[in-house]
Amino acid sequence: xxxxNLFNALPGAVAQGLIWGIMxxxxxxxxxxxxxxxxxxxxxxxxxxxxxxxxMQSGQNVWVALLGALLAGAAAGMxxxxxxxxxxxxxxxxxxxxxxxxxxxxxxxxxxxxxxxNVDKFDLLVSLRYIxxxxxxxxxxLIVAVVIVILIGVLYWFFGTExxxxxxxxxxxxxxxxxxxxxxNFNKVLGLMLSNALVALSGAxxxxxxxxxxxxxxxxxxxxxxxxxxxxxAVFGRIFHNFALRxxxxxxxxxxxxxxxxxxxxxxxxxxxxxxxxxxxxxxFLAIPTWKSRYFSKPVSRGGAKNAxx
Amino acid sequence: MLQIKNISKTFNAxxxxxxxxxxxxxxxLENGDFVTVIGGNGAGKSTMLNAIAGVWPVDEGxxxxxxxxxxxxxxxxxxxxLGRVFQDPMNGTAATMGxxxxxxxxxxxxxxxxxxxxxxxxxxxxxxxxxxxxxLGLEDRLxxxxxxxxxxxxxxxxxxxxxxxxxxxxxxxxHTAALDxxxxxxxxETTDMIVNRDKLTTLMITHNMRDAIAHGNRxxxxxxxxxxxxxxxxxxxxxTVEDLLHKFEEVSGEEFASDKAILG
Numbered sequence: 001x002x003x004x005n006l007f008n009a010l011p012g013a014v015a016q017g018l019i020w021g022i023m024x025x026x027x028x029x030x031x032x033x034x035x036x037x038x039x040x041x042x043x044x045x046x047x048x049x050x051x052x053x054x055x056m057q058s059g060q061n062v063w064v065a066l067l068g069a070l071l072a073g074a075a076a077g078m079x080x081x082x083x084x085x086x087x088x089x090x091x092x093x094x095x096x097x098x099x100x101x102x103x104x105x106x107x108x109x110x111x112x113x114x115x116x117x118n119v120d121k122f123d124l125l126v127s128l129r130y131i132x133x134x135x136x137x138x139x140x141x142l143i144v145a146v147v148i149v150i151l152i153g154v155l156y157w158f159f160g161t162e163x164x165x166x167x168x169x170x171x172x173x174x175x176x177x178x179x180x181x182x183x184x185n186f187n188k189v190l191g192l193m194l195s196n197a198l199v200a201l202s203g204a205x206x207x208x209x210x211x212x213x214x215x216x217x218x219x220x221x222x223x224x225x226x227x228x229x230x231x232x233x234a235v236f237g238r239i240f241h242n243f244a245l246r247x248x249x250x251x252x253x254x255x256x257x258x259x260x261x262x263x264x265x266x267x268x269x270x271x272x273x274x275x276x277x278x279x280x281x282x283x284x285f286l287a288i289p290t291w292k293s294r295y296f297s298k299p300v301s302r303g304g305a306k307n308a309x310x
Numbered sequence: 311m312l313q314i315k316n317i318s319k320t321f322n323a324x325x326x327x328x329x330x331x332x333x334x335x336x337x338x339l340e341n342g343d344f345v346t347v348i349g350g351n352g353a354g355k356s357t358m359l360n361a362i363a364g365v366w367p368v369d370e371g372x373x374x375x376x377x378x379x380x381x382x383x384x385x386x387x388x389x390x391x392l393g394r395v396f397q398d399p400m401n402g403t404a405a406t407m408g409x410x411x412x413x414x415x416x417x418x419x420x421x422x423x424x425x426x427x428x429x430x431x432x433x434x435x436x437x438x439x440x441x442x443x444x445x446l447g448l449e450d451r452l453x454x455x456x457x458x459x460x461x462x463x464x465x466x467x468x469x470x471x472x473x474x475x476x477x478x479x480x481x482x483x484x485h486t487a488a489l490d491x492x493x494x495x496x497x498x499e500t501t502d503m504i505v506n507r508d509k510l511t512t513l514m515i516t517h518n519m520r521d522a523i524a525h526g527n528r529x530x531x532x533x534x535x536x537x538x539x540x541x542x543x544x545x546x547x548x549x550t551v552e553d554l555l556h557k558f559e560e561v562s563g564e565e566f567a568s569d570k571a572i573l574g
Contacts, residue, residue: 158425162418165407165428169415172404179363179402180471181389181419 006266011131011141013262017255018144019126019205020224022151024232024254025247026198027225033159034171034191039095040080041225043102044073044196045218048203050109053117053213062125066204073200074193076102081189106215114214117207124208144205148251151198156244167191199225220275223282228254230285311511312339312479317361317371331357332368333535339479339511344526347515353532355515356397359481362513364388376478390420393472393510395465395485402468405457409448409467412456413437416471440470444500462493466500473504480505482514486521498525523549533562 023045030038048069055065076098083094107113119127126140136142158164169177170187177184199221207213232246232253240249265271319332332354339345347355361368362375364385373381375391396402403412414429434452441449444466448459456464465485472480482501486494498521505512516522522529529546531539531554538561541549 160428161423161425162414162421162428163423163425165411165415166418166423168407168411169404172406173401175396175401176404177415178385179389179392179394179396180415181386181421182415182423183386 006262009262009266010259012128013258014255015126015128015131015140015144015209016206017258018141018148018251019202019209020258021148021202021228021251021254022144022205023199023202023221024225024228024250025148025151025155026195026202027222028229028247028250029155029191029195029198031226031229032171033168034188034195036084036091036171036188036192037095037222038077038080038192038195039092039222040076040098040102040192040196041095041199042218042221043099043106044076044199045203045206045221046106046213046215047072047076047102047109048200049207049213049217050106050115050203050215051200052204053115053207054109056117056122056124057115062123062208066125066201069200069204070197073203074197076200077193077196078189080196081192084192085185085188103215110213110215113216114212116212119211126205126209127211128209140209147205148248152244152247152251155247159243163190220278223275223278224254224257226286227257227278227282230282231256234285311341311343311376312337312362312513313372313374314338314358314362315372315374317358317368317373319357319361319366319368331535332361334371335535335537336371337530337537339513342509342511343528344505344510344512345514345528345530346522346526347513347530347532348517348519348522349532352534354535355532356483357535358532359483359513359515362388362479363392363394363481391478393475393477393480395468395472395480395482397484397487399461399464399468399488402471403456403464406455408453408455409441409459410434410437410452412467412471413440413474416474419475440474441467443503444470460493462489462497465489465493465497469497469500469504473508473510476508476510478511480510480512480514482512484515484517487517501525519551519554523551523554529554531558531561538562 023041027038027041030036051072052065052069055068056062060068079101080094080098083089083097084091089097117124119129126143128140130138130140159168166177166182167187167190169180170182170184171191174184177187203213203218206217229250230253232249232251235256236245236249236252240246261274264274264277269277314335314337316334316336317332318330318334320328320330322328331352335354335358347358349355360366362373364380364383364387368381371381372379375388380388380391394402404415407415410429414433417433437452438449441452446463446466448463448467456467459467469485485501486497489497501514502525504510512526514526527546528542529539529549530537530541539557541557
């Protein structure tokens with residue numbers, strides 16, 4: 001257990017944490033703002049990586065490839081959204097159906113189970129080789145940090161617009177939203193598209209970073225995203241009230257997750273157990289609000305007049 | 311203003327839980343009518359309001375608001391014409407959003423939601439003024455989250471949101487039933503103030519016969535999916551609880567069993 005090994009691994013953890021942070025911000029949009037647990041993301045992450053790498057292999061510029069990934073993600077989100085609203089399938093099941101379908105689509109995009117991209121032959125935006133010993137403007141950590149700040153800025157603006165406010169109202173109380181003339185179905189589809197576009201962008205960056213896209217790269221992504229959201233809220237929830245800061249907290253949450261992961265790996269845990277560990281941690285954190293209200297709060301009587309009348 | 315022609319609605323058709331909640335109901339409201347609706351549980355009061363609001367499509371019949379056929383319009387499109395306050399104070403507002411954000415959503419009812427700023431700074435003065443008239447001190451708490459407000463405050467705010475942009479028709483679905491008596495009286499007072507000030511055409515469901523008699527210019531009673539009584543004009547002005555019970559027995563041929571409706 002050489003502490004130097006841990007320190008050497010930390011910049012990589014920050015870079016990975018930031019890239020997954022984009023994905024976690026996407027999860028935040030569905031899970032916290034729309035109040036939907038969207039399982040599409042497990043498939044969308046790979047779709048983003050696959051589209052990006054295949055487009056770059058065919059000679060496209062990295063920015064065009066990222067845009068392609070973004071649009072592919074939005075399309076996947078739209079499918080889930082339509083299954084949910086137009087076809088009336090419960091949100092979780094809609095996400096699972098799209099995710100399953102995406103597995104085949106991802107295989108077809110790549111032609112096989114994985115596709116590599118060589119950092120020496122292609123002009124990548126981010127890579128694990130660009131962490132140390134490169135000029136600062138090529139440093140992956142800086143680039144992804146800038147991307148996140150820009151994304152948070154755009155999302156902060158968007159959720160302050162009339163449309164963005166109506167989307168927040170849809171997630172908070174869709175009865176009220178419809179009573180105020182808001183097309184809640186449209187907003188749900190839009191939110192899912194936005195979320196999955198971000199997840200696919202994250203997948204595109206992740207594919208470049210690790211140098212390949214793999215059909216299994218998104219397995220359990222939703223859990224990592226939720227972990228980042230929950231850790232961010234637990235650590236920064238009391239001090240970050242502004243919406244932009246709360247999105248930033250999700251990004252930090254993701255970095256903390258990868259820090260802890262590195263430490264756990266450094267301590268020598270069997271890496272086969274990592275996903276089990278992640279699942280357990282997320283399950284416990286998700287249970288905390290329920291436990292709090294069940295075991296640590298005094299009973300409050302509500303709607304006294306109504307209950308007395310009934 | 312409102313014309314309902316022979317609407318019917320059956321829930322869970324073809325199952326053991328089949329319930330015909332509305333049977334051929336017709337009702338016409340004149341401009342400025344303030345109609346109170348009473349009836350026992352399952353009489354079809356809320357179903358009628360939900361049918362007007364478009365929560366689900368009706369099986370038969372036609373609904374016209376201000377001369378326009380809205381029978382086939384989805385709920386969010388009908389919202390242009392309607393202001394609604396629900397029984398549950400949690401239902402009418404977005405708890406995680408601020409007071410001013412809720413009001414801004416309501417002000418834009420019927421407008422397309424664009425990428426313009428969700429609240430323009432010049433709206434805030436108007437919100438403060440409107441909130442001050444509620445007399446609850448909310449005008450100093452524009453950015454407070456609505457989830458922090460009491461049930462009565464939320465109901466008063468919902469009422470304000472429903473009328474901020476003048477609706478063709480105000481639908482109040484037992485909006486005071488979940489409040490304590492003192493708060494309920496205050497919210498009803500606010501309701502009267504707003505309805506009279508803006509001359510709103512209003513349908514108000516209540517469980518309380520005294521409230522139904524004391525408010526509005528017309529009273530209808532529902533039972534078993536029908537409108538069984540319709541009292542207006544001079545007759546409504548001089549109506550007493552005894553009159554109403556007597557009329558109910560006459561029309562329905564049974565005694566009014568639900569003492570809740572009297573004691574409410």
